[in-house]
Amino acid sequence: MIDKKIIFFKPETKNQKSFPLASDGVSAGFPSPADDFKELKISIDQEVVKNESATFYARVDGQSMQGAGLDDGDLLVIDRSQEPENGKIAVCFVDGEFTVKRLKVENDCIYLMPENSKYKALKVTSENQLIIWGIVTYVVKKV
Amino acid sequence: MFALIDCNNFYVSCERVFQPQFDTKPVVVLSNNDGCVISRSNEAKSLQIPMGAPAFKYRKQFKKNNIKVFSSNYALYGDMSRRVMSILENHSPNVEVYSIDEAFLGFTGFENFNVTKKSYKIKKQIYQWTGIPVSIGLAPTKSLAKIANKIAKKFNHKTSGVYNLDNQEKITKALKWTDIGDVWGIGHRYAKLLKSIGVNNALDFTNLPDQWVKKNMSVLGLRLKKDLSGLPFIKLEEVRSPKKSIATTRSFESILTSPLDIEERISTFAISCAEKLRIQNSSCTSLMVFIRSDPFKKEKRYNNSCIVHLSNASNSNITLSKQAIYGLRKIFKPGVSYKKAGVLALGLTSKESHQLNFFEPNIGIHNSLMKVIDRINYKYGSRQIKLANQDLDRMWKMKQKNLSPKFTTVLEDIIKVK
Numbered sequence: 001m002i003d004k005k006i007i008f009f010k011p012e013t014k015n016q017k018s019f020p021l022a023s024d025g026v027s028a029g030f031p032s033p034a035d036d037f038k039e040l041k042i043s044i045d046q047e048v049v050k051n052e053s054a055t056f057y058a059r060v061d062g063q064s065m066q067g068a069g070l071d072d073g074d075l076l077v078i079d080r081s082q083e084p085e086n087g088k089i090a091v092c093f094v095d096g097e098f099t100v101k102r103l104k105v106e107n108d109c110i111y112l113m114p115e116n117s118k119y120k121a122l123k124v125t126s127e128n129q130l131i132i133w134g135i136v137t138y139v140v141k142k143v
Numbered sequence: 144m145f146a147l148i149d150c151n152n153f154y155v156s157c158e159r160v161f162q163p164q165f166d167t168k169p170v171v172v173l174s175n176n177d178g179c180v181i182s183r184s185n186e187a188k189s190l191q192i193p194m195g196a197p198a199f200k201y202r203k204q205f206k207k208n209n210i211k212v213f214s215s216n217y218a219l220y221g222d223m224s225r226r227v228m229s230i231l232e233n234h235s236p237n238v239e240v241y242s243i244d245e246a247f248l249g250f251t252g253f254e255n256f257n258v259t260k261k262s263y264k265i266k267k268q269i270y271q272w273t274g275i276p277v278s279i280g281l282a283p284t285k286s287l288a289k290i291a292n293k294i295a296k297k298f299n300h301k302t303s304g305v306y307n308l309d310n311q312e313k314i315t316k317a318l319k320w321t322d323i324g325d326v327w328g329i330g331h332r333y334a335k336l337l338k339s340i341g342v343n344n345a346l347d348f349t350n351l352p353d354q355w356v357k358k359n360m361s362v363l364g365l366r367l368k369k370d371l372s373g374l375p376f377i378k379l380e381e382v383r384s385p386k387k388s389i390a391t392t393r394s395f396e397s398i399l400t401s402p403l404d405i406e407e408r409i410s411t412f413a414i415s416c417a418e419k420l421r422i423q424n425s426s427c428t429s430l431m432v433f434i435r436s437d438p439f440k441k442e443k444r445y446n447n448s449c450i451v452h453l454s455n456a457s458n459s460n461i462t463l464s465k466q467a468i469y470g471l472r473k474i475f476k477p478g479v480s481y482k483k484a485g486v487l488a489l490g491l492t493s494k495e496s497h498q499l500n501f502f503e504p505n506i507g508i509h510n511s512l513m514k515v516i517d518r519i520n521y522k523y524g525s526r527q528i529k530l531a532n533q534d535l536d537r538m539w540k541m542k543q544k545n546l547s548p549k550f551t552t553v554l555e556d557i558i559k560v561k
Contacts, residue, residue: 053226054272056551061559076560081272091560093163100560131163133274 048138054081056134058091058098065089065100067115074141076100078134093131094124100136144250144281145379146262147288148231148269150224151276151296151304153244154182157223158213160274161550161558169210173198176542177214178394197439214543222551226273234265239379247285249379262305281307282314285377286370289327290317290345314373318346328367333360345371389427391415392485396542398437399481405434406468410532412486413467414460420488421513426456428490430463432470437482447474456492459509460516463488464530 049055060074068089070076078091086105091098092112101112101122110130112122124130150156154172159165169186173179180187180196190208192201198212205212224243231238237249250258262279269277278299280292287308294317295306308314324334326345336359342348349372357365369376391412399405409432420426433448451470457463467486516528548556 051272053229057554057557058560059557062561064561075554075557080274081268091558096164098558098560133163 044140048077048140050137051079051081054134055079058100060100064114064116064119065102068102069141070100070115070136070139071141074139076136077138077140079137080134082135082137084132084135089136091133091136093133094122094128098133103132144254144258144283145285145288145375146235146248146250146258147241147280147285147292148227148246148248148265148277149280149292149296150227150244151278152182152184153224153275154213154215154220155184155187156275157220158216158547159184160223161219162547165211169208170213171205171210172213172215173545174215176394176396177544181215212545214546216547216549218549218552219547223273223275227269227275227277230269230272231265234261237379247288247379250281259305259307259309262307263303266304277304279305281305281309283308283373284370284375285379286327286367287314287317287373290321293321293325311373315346318349318371319344321345323348326367326371328363333364388487388489388491389416389419390485390487391419392433392483392487394483395481400477400479402472402475402477405475405481405484406471406532407534408484409467409471409486410464410530411534412484413463414530414533416486416488417458417460417463417513418517420458420491421517425491425493426458427463427488428453428456428492429488430467430470431487431489432467432474433485433487434471434474434481435483436479440480443479445476445479447476449474450489456490457509459513460530461509461512464532468532 056078058076058078060070060072060076063072070089076091082088084090084103086103089100089102091100093099094112099112101114104111104113104121108125110124112124114121155170158170158172165184167186168184169190169192170184171180171187171192172182174181177198179198180192180194180201183192183194187210190204190210192204192210198205204210220243227244228238228240228246231246231248235248235250235253237251239247239249241247253261258281262281266277266279269275278292278296280288280290280295282288282291291306291308295302295304298306308317321344323329323337323342323344324331326348329337329348337343337348342351349368351368353365353368356368360367366376393408393412395408399408413430416427416430429450429452431448431450433446436443436445438444449470451466453462453466463486471484519528550556550558
């Protein structure tokens with residue numbers, strides 16, 4: 001009888017070296033000299049959306065805020081996490097509709113100020129139902 | 144320490160964020176196909192509109208009381224839910240998303256902070272950032288946090304939406320106040336059993352001997368009993384395991400009698416299950432098919448279902464459609480007015496634990512085809528590619544008469560501001 005033992009060989013795992021993954025595949029030609037300078041892509045989202053959970057969008061309907069650069073059809077980025085303050089542009093819900101105006105805060109009332117001489121300021125007192133829905137942080141427009 | 148955050152009348156609240164003119168009006172949201180009421184504003188609740196009320200029976204009442212009716216807009220609700228949950232993740236590293244409108248937070252390590260105050264802050268922040276009102280219940284265990292939440296909601300004017308069961312006296316009072324049928328995890332069968340032996344509220348339940356509970360309600364019942372007594376026996380499940388079963392069921396828009404029409408529905412439901420399976424990377428080993436006649440008509444009632452076992456786990460549109468129709472043909476009875484049908488995918492297996500079949504060489508034969516179909520449907524809108532046994536004219540669009548725009552997920556649907 002031959003007494004032979006089976007010997008198992010295991011790969012050496014103590015000195016593991018990790019190698020970078022060439023996700024673009026490897027070709028035998030000259031490597032792109034730009035590979036070392038790869039950056040992330042430019043993202044408009046990252047620039048204009050500061051707080052994703054609180055960010056909503058709205059479309060401008062009309063010219064009441066022309067002076068502030070908000071034209072009919074522009075896309076508004078609204079950040080609800082920003083506190084409403086005097087001088088900020090806000091999307092408000094007043095008297096049954098959404099409107100975008102600049103806030104002017106006085107002691108006893110708030111004015112919703114248009115930026116177009118054809119429109120009148122709206123004085124909001126405790127009698128009106130006013131919801132300051134969110135603060136406009138960016139305008140996206142087509143040129 | 145646990146917190147349960149629950150969005151108040153969630154679907155109604157989502158609609159109101161973008162249509163604040165309904166903030167003080169009675170509002171209801173209907174289920175898929177405008178079947179029945181699944182969310183009610185407090186105003187609708189005080190008008191005695193019950194949960195689950197079939198829409199067609201209440202049409203007159205909706206009209207008479209000027210109740211605003213919405214079809215369900217899951218694109219909107221899903222997006223708003225995601226926002227609420229991601230805000231919660233800023234407040235605790237341990238979040239268990241329990242349902243579309245509920246989450247448990249683990250507050251371990253926050254014992255030295257004023258968690259009630261913190262909860263008011265969270266509530267205020269969620270409301271400001273998303274417009275969704277929430278209630279928060281705090282307690283030493285999850286099942287007690289459920290009860291605390293209920294108290295916060297029920298006595299909103301007193302609690303301002305946050306309630307903390309932070310001492311034994313409060314816990315005892317709360318347990319006594321909670322009807323046994325309302326306890327989290329007690330189904331109506333157990334509630335009936337418990338009431339028959341004189342256990343009417345949660346406090347009575349915690350006073351039962353352990354042995355009785357274990358014998359009659361299994362180890363799960365005992366765990367619940369301990370948890371309600373204030374010992375945290377129910378753990379936070381931060382990672383949800385993939386779903387154990389997947390289903391697509393619908394009420395039909397109108398009565399169906401022809402076998403071909405019903406086969407079309409069953410095929411479409413089976414394909415919808417296959418799509419859901421592929422999303423979570425699993426397959427099913429059997430299908431359950433059921434059909435049901437109109438429950439509101441007394442004559443010729445008929446309900447039946449059957450289970451079809453697949454020779455191999457599958458998530459292919461073609462296989463599931465074929466097998467579901469095979470099942471349907473076994474139970475279809477002519478001459479019945481059918482109103483509802485469904486397909487359930489059972490015995491789900493993940494790709495890794497696939498059981499192979501020695502005699503079946505064609506496992507996964509449709510995989511690449513399904514990938515292509517998914518990609519096309521993703522790019523060009525859902526269900527552009529169909530099987531020939533499905534209706535190509537889309538006459539089966541869901542009934543959504545009062546659907547609101549997809550305010551947060553479709554650019555054409557965002558709000559307009561003057």
